[in-house]
Amino acid sequence: MHVLITGAAGFVGRALAQRLQQAPAVGGRAVTRLSLLDLALTAPEPVRADPAPEVQAWPCDLADPAAQQALAARLAAAPVDVVFHLASIPGGLAEQQVALARRVNIDATAVLLEAAQAQVQAGGPVPVFVFASSIAVFGALPAAVDDHTPLQPVLSYGMHKVVGELLVADFTRRGAVCGRSLRLPGVLARPPAPTGQLSAFLSDLPRELAAGRPCVCPTSPQARTWASSLPCVLAQLLHAASTPAAAWPAGRALTPPTLHFSLGEMVDAVAQVHGVPAQALVRWAPDARTEALFGRFPPLRTPAAEAAGFVHDGDLPTLLRRALAPA
Incomplete structure (x- = not known):
């Protein structure tokens, strides 16, 4: 082939x-x-x-x-x-x-x-x-x-x-x-690079927090996304x-199945998986346009893809373990 x-x-x-x-x-x-x-x-x-x-x-x-x-x-x-x-x-x-x-x-x-x-x-x-x-x-x-x-x-x-x-x-x-x-x-977690992607913060947030570094998130903790x-x-x-x-x-x-979660839930999961005080390290600085584009994702139903055998990560901790595992 x-x-x-x-x-x-x-x-x-x-x-x-x-x-x-x-x-x-x-x-x-x-x-x-x-x-x-x-x-x-x-x-x-x-x-x-x-x-x-x-x-x-x-x-x-x-x-x-x-x-x-x-x-x-x-x-x-x-x-x-x-x-x-x-x-x-x-x-x-x-x-x-x-x-x-x-x-x-x-x-x-x-x-x-x-x-x-x-x-x-x-x-x-x-x-x-x-x-x-x-x-x-x-x-x-x-x-x-x-x-x-x-x-x-x-x-x-x-x-x-x-x-x-x-x-x-x-x-x-x-x-x-x-x-x-x-x-x-969104695919997590992309390495830090000037790719021009408006959604880059979705990768920056878990990567920086898992490393114990402070991070600014341009949405509210209630913002919900798919990744x-x-x-x-x-x-x-x-x-x-x-x-x-x-x-x-x-x-x-x-549309393949993916996880639907809030950014606040992601921060809590980083703390759980990596044992860092993630909640104390993040500063929420909501930007209206960013939240409108990437923080208002509703529930997603993907029966056709699931019938074809597609699956998602399972849960947020598993997603983060996979996303932040060494290459």
Whole structure:
């Protein structure tokens, strides 16, 4: 099996690449070739596995016509079986750099889908295409969210993800890919880095408190959010690639189960798991816009994803243990 990961230098992409090197299989099929794509990418360090997949790191910009031609040539020489499309420009940065975000979030998605279509037209396999969508597609949230909640994004990033979902569904209908869009929640805990993500504080808060360092939270303790640990999200992405096509609805998109909790509950759980005076270390400094975007998440019901075998972390202490475990 040949697996391609875009956004392979990012937080989730790097971890997924490492997982597939350590345990090179998807749905019981061996991964023999792993192609890693990102704008800036260095060759990964070898990871012990028997047998180990062949790993190729390919720094490229899929909006560049030369890169598009190179992609077509690569797939002609080694057709891809599974694509994990994780590359994106996140929320805050997408608001600031509109043209760049459109190129990465929309144009690159179309390029990948068209490359898959060309592969099929040349007689190659129909690849499974796992698109990392986002809960940002919901935008303005009702009193509860379920499988029938309308998509009403309030940020360009969320709109881009809606467009991506529609593209994946359309190319699936045309037989170019077997698409699966997974609406991921916040993923904990991201390392400190200037990624442009407005939700970065959700990772900063448990990481800093667990280390015994004071932290300012830009919401009230009553603010409620959805989040999953990185190991949970990796398991969900791999499960998305291996579930039967019939498990996916006509729109080819599912919202996986995730935990729903308040930031105050998160602080209490950090104190419980790590034995630190977290409540004394946090200073609450609510910002109205931040709380509106990330602190008013209602209960979430995900029966379709649960029927397809997706699971969440289980409870908040488990999420924090997984999220803050050494890499």
